[in-house]
Amino acid sequence: METNNTNSDFRIVTASAKDMNWISTMTKLQKWNPGLKDAVAFHLVDPNGFFIGLLNDKPMCCISAVKYPNTTYGYIGCYIVEENYRGKGYGLRIFKHAMDYLTGCYIGLDAVISQQKNYEKSGFQFAHAVRRYIGIIQRKSQICKNIRYAKDISMDKIVEYDARHSFCQRTHFLASWIHVGTDQCLVYIEDDGTIRGLGGIRLAVDGYRVGPLFAETPEIAENLLYALCPSESDTKVDFDVPEPNSDGICLAERLNLQHIEESRRMYTGARTKLPLPNIFAFACTELG
Numbered sequence: 001m002e003t004n005n006t007n008s009d010f011r012i013v014t015a016s017a018k019d020m021n022w023i024s025t026m027t028k029l030q031k032w033n034p035g036l037k038d039a040v041a042f043h044l045v046d047p048n049g050f051f052i053g054l055l056n057d058k059p060m061c062c063i064s065a066v067k068y069p070n071t072t073y074g075y076i077g078c079y080i081v082e083e084n085y086r087g088k089g090y091g092l093r094i095f096k097h098a099m100d101y102l103t104g105c106y107i108g109l110d111a112v113i114s115q116q117k118n119y120e121k122s123g124f125q126f127a128h129a130v131r132r133y134i135g136i137i138q139r140k141s142q143i144c145k146n147i148r149y150a151k152d153i154s155m156d157k158i159v160e161y162d163a164r165h166s167f168c169q170r171t172h173f174l175a176s177w178i179h180v181g182t183d184q185c186l187v188y189i190e191d192d193g194t195i196r197g198l199g200g201i202r203l204a205v206d207g208y209r210v211g212p213l214f215a216e217t218p219e220i221a222e223n224l225l226y227a228l229c230p231s232e233s234d235t236k237v238d239f240d241v242p243e244p245n246s247d248g249i250c251l252a253e254r255l256n257l258q259h260i261e262e263s264r265r266m267y268t269g270a271r272t273k274l275p276l277p278n279i280f281a282f283a284c285t286e287l288g
């Protein structure tokens, strides 16, 4: 651990690789259902962007403030204080520390509804709601011929396609996600080499999490979703659909998935809007 900020008994440090497991456990205790390899995959994107708060040398709060390398886009997540220490000012201190780390960046986050007002006080604006759906689906025996493993497609094409659905080129994130974070990443690619869809799935504490799921049509999204399932037997999945994507909501409901919770996507100010009708699921709540 590396010390960044000290006072008598509370200090904030940049998380070590080992501390990442503690952060992951904190998200698990919050029932945020982290992916099993999130700790490693996230850390590879920005090894300086995870912080823990120590009280008398004991970790008791955390936050992530991932700065996408070579960009001015950042994302806040994993903002948690252990229950016994809430309401004593530690959360706000680590939050400010994370915001300082992201100085100069355009910043996004997914807020639990109860925190929306606080984030507004910290300069964030509501963009849209995000609905989490959960349920059982099965892989279909016939996989569409245009679906290929992301590992077989050149990275520059994937980075360019992904960048149309985020605010920057997420090269490190995609390399980490394809190699480490997910169990499978697939692209939908036309015969002429044009990518028209991208999906990932990862084993989580409870079932599998799908993300991202980007597609130019609902049919492509559905095909990718089926192909991502690891087997033809029942697979429990969840994913986060931006509420303005009515096709995404229809798809989830047609598959009889259950809408279990809602969060609020917020950003520090307005920017060119994301193509939400093509975003059937965000990659993950922690990195955007």
Ligand SMILES: CC(C)(COP(=O)(O)OP(=O)(O)OC[C@H]1O[C@@H](n2cnc3c(N)ncnc32)[C@H](O)[C@@H]1OP(=O)(O)O)[C@@H](O)C(=O)NCCC(=O)NCCS
Pocket (backbone or CB within 6 Å): 030, 079, 080, 081, 082, 085, 086, 087, 088, 089, 090, 091, 092, 093, 095, 110, 111, 112, 115, 118, 119, 121, 122
């Ligand atoms: C959200 C959480 C991290 C806040 O930590 P905390 O230590 O309890 O918060 P603090 O004691 O530092 O809050 C001090 C004050 O700052 C406010 N505050 C907290 N975080 C803030 C933020 N990011 N921006 C602005 N204000 C904030 C609090 O509402 C409080 O205001 P008050 O004094 O008027 O009541 C904590 O409640 C928690 O772990 N909750 C469960 C996990 C969770 O929901 N995380 C948020 C996910 S989006």
